[in-house]
Amino acid sequence: MISSLPGMEATIEVSGLRKRFGPTLALDGMTFTVSPGRVTGFVGPNGAGKSTTMRVILGLDAADEGSALIGGQRYQTLLHPLSHVGSLLDAGALQPSRKARNHLLWLAHSQGLSARRVDEIIELAGLQSVARRKAGGFSLGMRQRLGIAAAMLGDPPVLMFDEPFNGMDPEGIVWMKGYLRSLAAQGRAVLVSSHLMGELQDTADQLVVVGRGRVIADRSVAELIAAASGDRVMVRTTARTEAMTVLTHAGATVAATGPDTLTVSGLTAQRVVTLLSDGAVPFSEVSAHRATLEEAYMELTRDAVEFRAAAGSAEAAR
Amino acid sequence: MTAATVTPYRSTHPAGPDRFAQLLRAEWDKFRTVRGWVIGMVVAGLLMLALGLLAVQNSSQCGPANSNSPNPPTLSGAACLPTFPIGPGGQAVTDSFYFVRQPLTGNGSITARVTSFTGVEAQGVPGSNTPGLQQWSKAGIIIKASTKQGSAYAAMTVTGSHGVRMQYDFTQDIAGLSGSVSAAHPRWLRLTRSGDTITGYDSADGTHWTQVGTADLAGLPSTAQAGLFATSPQYGVLTTSFGGGTGNFGPTLATGVFDHVSVSGGKHSGSWTGGTIGSPAGFGPNGQSGEGFQQADRRFTVTGSGDIAPVVTGPGSAEGGTGAIQDHLIGTFAGLIAVIVVATMFITAEYRRGLIRTTLAASPRRGRMLAAKAVVIGLVTFVIGLVAAAIAVLVGDHLSHDQGLYILPVSGLTAVRVVVGTAALLAVGAVLALAVGTILRRSAASVTAVIVGVVFLYILAVVPGVLPSGAGGWLLRLTPAAGFAIQQSSPAYSQVASAYLPPDYYPLAPWAGFAVLCGYAALAMGLAVFLLRRRDA
Numbered sequence: 001m002i003s004s005l006p007g008m009e010a011t012i013e014v015s016g017l018r019k020r021f022g023p024t025l026a027l028d029g030m031t032f033t034v035s036p037g038r039v040t041g042f043v044g045p046n047g048a049g050k051s052t053t054m055r056v057i058l059g060l061d062a063a064d065e066g067s068a069l070i071g072g073q074r075y076q077t078l079l080h081p082l083s084h085v086g087s088l089l090d091a092g093a094l095q096p097s098r099k100a101r102n103h104l105l106w107l108a109h110s111q112g113l114s115a116r117r118v119d120e121i122i123e124l125a126g127l128q129s130v131a132r133r134k135a136g137g138f139s140l141g142m143r144q145r146l147g148i149a150a151a152m153l154g155d156p157p158v159l160m161f162d163e164p165f166n167g168m169d170p171e172g173i174v175w176m177k178g179y180l181r182s183l184a185a186q187g188r189a190v191l192v193s194s195h196l197m198g199e200l201q202d203t204a205d206q207l208v209v210v211g212r213g214r215v216i217a218d219r220s221v222a223e224l225i226a227a228a229s230g231d232r233v234m235v236r237t238t239a240r241t242e243a244m245t246v247l248t249h250a251g252a253t254v255a256a257t258g259p260d261t262l263t264v265s266g267l268t269a270q271r272v273v274t275l276l277s278d279g280a281v282p283f284s285e286v287s288a289h290r291a292t293l294e295e296a297y298m299e300l301t302r303d304a305v306e307f308r309a310a311a312g313s314a315e316a317a318r
Numbered sequence: 319m320t321a322a323t324v325t326p327y328r329s330t331h332p333a334g335p336d337r338f339a340q341l342l343r344a345e346w347d348k349f350r351t352v353r354g355w356v357i358g359m360v361v362a363g364l365l366m367l368a369l370g371l372l373a374v375q376n377s378s379q380c381g382p383a384n385s386n387s388p389n390p391p392t393l394s395g396a397a398c399l400p401t402f403p404i405g406p407g408g409q410a411v412t413d414s415f416y417f418v419r420q421p422l423t424g425n426g427s428i429t430a431r432v433t434s435f436t437g438v439e440a441q442g443v444p445g446s447n448t449p450g451l452q453q454w455s456k457a458g459i460i461i462k463a464s465t466k467q468g469s470a471y472a473a474m475t476v477t478g479s480h481g482v483r484m485q486y487d488f489t490q491d492i493a494g495l496s497g498s499v500s501a502a503h504p505r506w507l508r509l510t511r512s513g514d515t516i517t518g519y520d521s522a523d524g525t526h527w528t529q530v531g532t533a534d535l536a537g538l539p540s541t542a543q544a545g546l547f548a549t550s551p552q553y554g555v556l557t558t559s560f561g562g563g564t565g566n567f568g569p570t571l572a573t574g575v576f577d578h579v580s581v582s583g584g585k586h587s588g589s590w591t592g593g594t595i596g597s598p599a600g601f602g603p604n605g606q607s608g609e610g611f612q613q614a615d616r617r618f619t620v621t622g623s624g625d626i627a628p629v630v631t632g633p634g635s636a637e638g639g640t641g642a643i644q645d646h647l648i649g650t651f652a653g654l655i656a657v658i659v660v661a662t663m664f665i666t667a668e669y670r671r672g673l674i675r676t677t678l679a680a681s682p683r684r685g686r687m688l689a690a691k692a693v694v695i696g697l698v699t700f701v702i703g704l705v706a707a708a709i710a711v712l713v714g715d716h717l718s719h720d721q722g723l724y725i726l727p728v729s730g731l732t733a734v735r736v737v738v739g740t741a742a743l744l745a746v747g748a749v750l751a752l753a754v755g756t757i758l759r760r761s762a763a764s765v766t767a768v769i770v771g772v773v774f775l776y777i778l779a780v781v782p783g784v785l786p787s788g789a790g791g792w793l794l795r796l797t798p799a800a801g802f803a804i805q806q807s808s809p810a811y812s813q814v815a816s817a818y819l820p821p822d823y824y825p826l827a828p829w830a831g832f833a834v835l836c837g838y839a840a841l842a843m844g845l846a847v848f849l850l851r852r853r854d855a
Contacts, residue, residue: 010326036326058679061854076682083329087679093672095352102351110344110680112337150676157327187327 010036010157010189016066017056019213026052027063028213034191034206036157039184041204041221042193045301049213050193051089054162058087070158080111086151087160091143091167096136100127100146103135108153117153125149140167148179159183160191165199177203197297207293211301224296233264233272236285246279247272263289341681341690348664349694355660359698362656362744363706369649370710374641374717398722400640402629403468403596405488406535409808410640410726412551413467413488414596414624415456416609419545422461426584427510428544430459430618431524432476434575435499439553440568450570451478454627454815455550456485457574457620459507461516462543463535467596472516472533473547473626474507476574482507483813484518486533488628491813494520494530511584514538524578544581545590546611548574548622551815571608573621596624627814629726631822640724642822643733644805646714647707647740651773651802654747657703658772661695661748662755662764669759678855685847688756692749692843699748703741711737728807739804739832746832746839747772750798753842756850772835775799780820791825798838800824803831 012034019027027049034040042050055061057068059075070078070085078084094103104118122131125145130138135146144164151159161180165173180203184190194200200207200221207224209217217224234257237243243262244254252266264272269288276283349355402410422428437451458475472486474494482494482505499505506521514537518530550572581588592611611620631642665688668674681687711733718725728736750772755764776799779790794800803824810818824831 010328055675055854058675059682060675060678078682081682082680085679089675090672093676095348095667095671095673097354098348098351102347106344106347106351107676107680109347110340112340155329157329187325189326 010187011069011071012057012158012160012189012191013069013072014053014057014066015068017053017063017068018065019052019056019061019063026213027056027066030066030210030214032208032215032218034158034189036189037184037187038205039180039190039192039200039203041197041200041207042191042210043195043197043200043207043297044210044216046195048210048301050195050210051162052213053210054087054089054160054191054193057160058085058089080154082107082111082113082154082156084154084156085158085160086154086156087162088144088147088151088164089160089162091140091147094135094138094143094146097134099132100135100138101131103146104150104153107150111154113153121149121153124152141169141172144168144172144176157187158189158191162193163195164192165194165196173199197293201293209297209300216300221293225290225293227296232289233267233269234285234287234289235262235264235272235276235283236260237262237276237281237283239281239283242279242281243276243283246275246281250275338686338690341686342693344680345687345690345694349698352667355663358656358660358663359702362653362660362699363702365656366647366649366653366703366706367710367713369652370646370714371717373645373648374714374721374723395722396720399719400722400724402640402724403466404727405468405628406470407487407489408727408729409489410629410724411468411488412596412625412627412629413469414594415547415549415626416592416611416620416622417460417462417465417543417545417547417595418590418592418611418618418620419462419465419543420581420587420590421541422511422544422581422584422586423541424584425510425512426544426582426586427508428459428461428581429506429508429578430546430576430580431504431506431578432457432499432574432576433501433504435476435478435572437478437550437570437572439570451572452550452553452570452815453477453479454625454813455570455572456483456626457548457572457576457622458482458546459509460545460547461509461511463538465543465593465595470535470538471626472509472518472535474509474518474520474530475547476505476507478550478572480813482520482530484530484533485626485813486516486535488626489811490533491811492518492531494518494528495522506578509544511538511542544586546574546576546579546618546620547626548572548620549624549626550622551625551627554815569623571621571623573619576618576620577616579616579618590618592620594622594624625814628808628811630808630811630814630816630818631726640726641718642726642807643711643715643728644736644807644821645725646710646718647736647805648821649710650707650740650743650805651776653703653706654744655769655773657699657744657748658751658768659765661699661751662768663761664691664695665752665755666759666761666764670761675855684850688752688843688847688850692752695748695752696745700741700745703744704738707737707740726808732807735828736805736807739828743801743804743832743835746801746835747798750835750839750842753839753846756846757842771838772798772801776802782819787819790820794820794831795825795834798835800826800831801835804828 015031017027017030030053044050056063108118122128127145127149164176180190180192204221206220208215238260247254247264252264255263257263269286273286403413405411435457437455439448439450455478456475458473460471460473462471463469470487474484476482476499481496484492484494506524508519510517514535515532517532519527520530521527550570552567552569554567594609609622631640668677678684715725751768754768758764775793775797778784779793779799803826806824806828810823
């Protein structure tokens, strides 16, 4: 009942976004949905259109085609948008001579929020000791914290962070991952972009992989890894040549990946064990290969990267 | 965990009503929390004050009045303060002329025929006087409340080069017959009093009379002075050069010859008394006045020097040591430079840091955001400008008095218009700078554009000799610099020959000039909102 009220649903729905910057097609039919209660990773190489998509969602850039809705509403129609969507696009977007608290204060006042809320959020973000210092002197990590505090001012059900791990020390990255998970656990929809899949591996529930302005894959992390792993099987054996003969004979593609390891495609692990046992080939280990998220990502985005590299060299050749 | 089991989060800070006041408050927070901007605005006020008050300098010295000692001590400062009679309208006036008069009680009229009008200029070197009338030399008939300088009057007069005029109470001037006077082309003049109303007539033949105008001289005593007069303002040749002007001034005399002089109605004595009103002009090599009158048969020859007119300021005016209240606001352009810098930064700093995205994400209705910014920067500037202008005028008046500089009195309403107008000029300048900053999005380019477009053009037009005066005049009509016209405190009088140069006088009326500036600001704001809405942030 509540979710049928406009503006109450914690979702981002992006559909068919298309945007051209001069000769470059920045967005080419970008479509995905961010659901409440989950961290959605938004990954892709630099220039894949992640930041542009986020700016379109926030009404900062206008798309040539398509729509981006927050809980079913266009951003421009939200009365106090910071109570619907909190975002951190660029932690450096600060007036250097303005004190941290004053930065939050004007934002709060623009939304009809009180100074008390500002002090509350300063405490939540652990910024008490620097609240009355000029933001220009902040480290990147402190700026990120200030940016997150700004995003949380209106206690919004939808959050968007663009490359939040950038410039953070390892300790900060761990904190950030936990924080993102806790936000999702509260029922918020969280969209986090990154160009490094590793940062999202144990944070995101859902991954939207983008390249060349469009979605390449939109799956849960588990599905993505399974897909990338394919049906490859790793075999450890001292009799490499014999094993290769037997397995190739059975129709598999076999590659030597180490002095005593082979990677086998086209057969299940069980079938490999049977074949090797039947052929009396000794082996110490047969296991299904498990791809890392990074590998899956590399595979998915290879085209996009290659395209960019080609375009780049063509550019350079001119 | 699937999405279906999740309870969507709801903000604990539900949106209240959307109010423009919230945007105003946010923009005010932004302004006041950047110390550099606050300091910049205070500097703007201080610059205005400092330049305005430093400009109050009068190096001229004077001898004591009424001293007969051969080596009078030299005086300076307040002792040199010239005094001007105050006319019925409250303005400083010159009221010096030769008056051949008789009292006239009750209603009546005076008529005279002018058959000759000639003049002479003193060139400063004995024996080098040259004949010639000034364009506003005057001879004619007059009814004046008393012989006191500054008292109400109405006159019908022939002039050096503006034909017959009816003038009254110093500021009013109505054209009558055109052409100059000669024996072959005499001019008949008549003034008729009825209560407080005096009507002027002229005629070429004494038979066919034309009414020129009426003057309502409220409170005219029942016994007024009626008679013949002659006066002639000093000549002036003004040469402007870069940064200043040099003038060559000297006294002149005008002589009118009258016949068919008659006073009728009412109660009048019938005998004529001659005398100068105001101090004798000191015409001639030995300081003799040269003024006076002769009566032969029924012919009167009246010679006078001086003027019956409002006092005007600036180079080329008859009176040295005078100023106007806007002289204390000469620092406005400097304050405006500081205001332009701050107002531009108010938006371009956001573009420079990418903060504009945070701002627009918080206030997606971009036009309203810019409007809130404009209101905040405009109001801040207005308040600073108002305080600085009010102090400059008040303290400047005081300093001027001590320095022996006479500041022309103006009505309270005019003073308020000049002070509030100066604050408004600065505020509109700030809004213009904000708009240009939004359009160009770069601090240096925007600041340069607005300073050139407003302040630099103003300086070009105002500093003498930089531009031909015609070109300067057009700048002050067509460019945003026209807004400075709001500071003009006294009008230019067509019946007083003077250069009427800025910054004391502007080609456009005060509010018209201000409207030109507002037009530019409105145009720039319109374009800024259009672009702000259209462009990606």
